[in-house]
Amino acid sequence: MTDMKTTPAPISADLQAQAHDWLLRLQTGPVTAADAEAFRRWRAQDPGHALAFAQARRLWAALAPALQASAAPAEAPAANAGVPLSASAAALPVRQRPRRFNPGRRAFLGGAAAAAAVGWVAVQSPLGLWPALDALGADYRTATGERRDISIGSVAVAMAARTTMRRPADGSAGIVVTEGEAQFALPASAATGFVIGVDGARLMPAPGARVNVRCVGGDTRITCLAGRAELVRGTRTVVLQPSWQARLTADRIASVAPVPTDGIDAWRRGWLVFDDQPLQDVVDEINRYRTGRIVLTGSALPARRVQARIPLARIDTFIDLVRDAYGAKVVSMPGGVVLLS
Template sequence: MMAVPTPTDHDRAALDTQAHDWLVRLTSGRATTGDAQDFRRWCARSPQHAQAMAEATRLWDLTRPAAKAVAQRMPAMDVPPRAAIAVSRPPAFGRRQFLGAALAAGAAGFLVVRPPAGLWPGLSDMTADYRTGTGEQRRVVLTDAAAVVEMNTQTSLNLARGAEGEPPVLDMLGGEAQVLLDAARRTPFTMTVGGARLVAAAASRFNVRATGGEVCVTCFAGSVELRDGERVLVAGEAQQIRYGGRREAEVARAPDLATVGAWRERVLVFDDTPLAAVVDEINRYRPGRLIVTRAELGQRKVQARLRLDELPHVETLIAVSYGAKLTSLPAGIVLLG
């Protein structure tokens, strides 16, 4: 029986460096389908490769307990803070260790499909018909659907072709987009998001945002129907429909149309918004991740108008404005305490 070669310290250090390089690339906001395929091939090269990647990705798990403000949706782990920077070395591979590495390889493949904390695009996002990366915006003209779709950051859409003579259906996997329908449309426009169906008439304009398991549909003009089973809700101009997660679907007046659509002008508007919610929104537009580590800091209210080109160094602005202490970690993770 052929023995599995034992990696030297030099080999292990090189694999650790390569694993961290992969994390940086995958969290850069510019990862492509090709990157995902190359990543999977790299992990499959040997058990040592898979183990190095599995150990490196623990960095995100180790930073989660520090972020009490977002810990409700992240599992806690009792690990010393210094371990967030260290990468443990894989031992010589006996039978049991080899099986563990095989599981690690499977876990590494899973990271492509469902990344930790959404730090890079999942496989379904990378293979979507239309996709925007972190901080990217895009305008798509759907000729067959007689619609224009303006896509915000981290948005993925698929266009499902219907049977002959039937209009296509737009499926939003996640993100945010504004849909403008041609006044000459002869049939309603249909879009699926969050497990429900949206139907809009010709000349309608509406904004759809699907993040964190919740969906918010804001109607700017015309009307939008939410069809969820036998239930139908209708939003007219300046009204919103919210649903998903633990929220019961409801129609309400939109708080401020200019604020909802400000992203189209590459601006974010916050009006008496808790800092924790502001940071969650900022994270959608910049590589890496900002994490608020003190609950009281996350509850501070923010009144601000930020241009997207200000976000790469927004942590400095937060530190100056709110006295937050900054701790920088690899792959663009910054703790705000």
């Protein structure tokens, strides 16, 4: 008699998110008897629920060493080896807060507690594997890997991945970019008065203008691609012409200078273009377009400098590129998580 083996059905992204939500909920807050009963009912609804939860536990346990290494002070980066594709030892964003651990819950979650102990708060998903709570209240939002075209009045808006925007609180014409990247194209016949808010500044494109607004991880850049646009921050006003970019800091317009625009516009054409950028920055950008997460470990690899063109349609070719160029070790885990060391 021949043994028959069946391959389990893949776990959907929605079910993965539910499992991670339960894991985080049971770990980070007081667990009542009602919570425990609701969790048991959820697990019993379908065999896939138990499988998804077990996978979530394995994933968090496997990520614990990488998360702990990221939270520790980084070593001095190794000197550049001079290879064209190359990283600063930037740690993953870890936010810490005082927390209470219940030994019973810790034992119940097993290895997952070790990863949670690094300091991820409930409103932030571990490694960005699902949207943060504040993103869910946006008027316009794109998910990881999603690009979306919308219209706000007569203004054509192209949203890059992981972008959130909201309408102005005072009901005026315009939009506020809270995170991510977007392009705004105004028709030549557009009325004046459309205002783009970003990081405390006001951007007013002229009719016929096209501008790219990027606000990712505290790095805010505004680039005029066509026409002209007026940027106001505090008492300073600058007028951006085509190919000119303004960079903002926490309280001012830090710089205004001409820049090459091919790389800035590349995501609209299905590419990510990097020109002598740290590998950590490259990975952070790729993670906005790739399901799961790429995690760099160690200090030497993140400090390499990169010059590359990555097609969004085949974004995992980047992993092969890093492996082949640097001999990096690749460890693949559930949920699309890849460790490079």
